[in-house]
Amino acid sequence: MSKTADVVIIGAGAAGLMCAATASYQGKSVLLLDHSDKPAKKVLMSGGGRCNFTNLNTTPANFLSTNPHFCISALKRYTPQHFLELVERHGIDYVEKAPGQLFCTNSSKDIQQLLLTEAEWSGVNLHMKTSINSVTTTADSVKITSSMGNISAGALVVATGGLSIPTLGATGWGYDLARQFGLEVLSTRAGLVPFTLHPELKTQLAPLSGLSCEVSVSCHGQTFTEPLLITHRGLSGPALLQISSYWQAGDELSINWLPYCNLLKELQQLRQQHPRAHLSSWLGEQLPKRLVTVLISLLKEKGIHLPERNADASNQQLDAIANALQNWTFKPAGTEGYRTAEVTLGGINTQQISSQTLAVNGLEQIRFIGEVLDVTGQLGGYNFQWAWASAVACANNL
Incomplete structure (x- = not known):
């Protein structure tokens, strides 16, 4: 069976769902794929089950990267206030625990449901339990072979995250794909870890x-x-x-x-x-x-x-x-390593990625967002804000 879409996004986590809904609202046909059985698993366990979904005091200084200027553009274009407005539109109760750190009052499920609701409202075509066999590019498209058949798309967005908490489905697939297209993957290690x-x-x-x-x-x-x-x-x-x-x-x-x-x-x-x-x-x-x-x-x-x-x-x-x-x-x-680490340090070298569009330099149809890139936030909601900001920056330029 063959499918076509304007955009294929791999990884139904925070960044992938946010990017999918944003692009779909703009009239793009979006196919969102994930090898796991449930979307946004890491969202559910974050913040002790309450999801520290942003930090009002986010600045580029709260992020570690060998290319520290890379995150500035996306963070400026989609701020914590933007995501907070989305949270409030969905009627989610939240509390500020430490200064700037916003958590769900009730449960992380509220943020998971927000993302899934936005994906549904915007018309995202979500498929879980889907494995990717190969990715190739032509002059203006991407060809994907998967467990659901062959897929042709105008762009591929990779939102597969890092290596943290493999029990939730984390793998190095995004890094492998980056290497396939000649990108440098900087050495990775566990971050925010006991x-x-x-x-x-x-x-x-x-x-x-x-x-x-x-x-x-x-x-x-x-x-x-x-x-x-x-x-x-x-x-x-x-x-x-x-x-x-x-x-x-x-x-x-x-x-x-x-x-x-x-x-x-x-x-x-x-x-x-x-x-x-x-x-x-x-x-x-x-x-x-x-x-x-x-x-x-x-x-x-x-x-x-x-x-x-x-x-x-x-x-x-x-x-x-x-x-x-x-x-x-x-x-x-x-x-304790990746088993309990909240994030993965290192990843795809952002010198090879456009800070405006998140596309690979010289290969516009391949894009990377979120934790798979060499951008890692400190503890306190910063990593979610990077997920939202990089996702929206990418979606707005598809």
């Missing part, structure tokens, strides 16, 4: 599994002050997920357990004002007591001992304690 620990530290922190506190974590000149979560596998929470995108294997991380104070100054004042008190008591008021017990043990391993009384502390001792607690360095064993 860290694993070496056995000794993992054992020391094991009793604290489930404990969370606000910290600052730093690596390669980047610092994030957000909650840290100790898990039975290692370290997670927003602060660690954020820094994971800047960390490379073998790097050290630095954690400031008391990010909102000048600890040395505080310790000096304690010595003066409460000479008979114990420093551990004050630390237990600033941090969870279970955490303080473990940190004191870790300090002893470094040869740093807390004084019996504040009055007994030397200047050198206070300096060592302050430095250790506000610059606690360690080397993670690694990360």
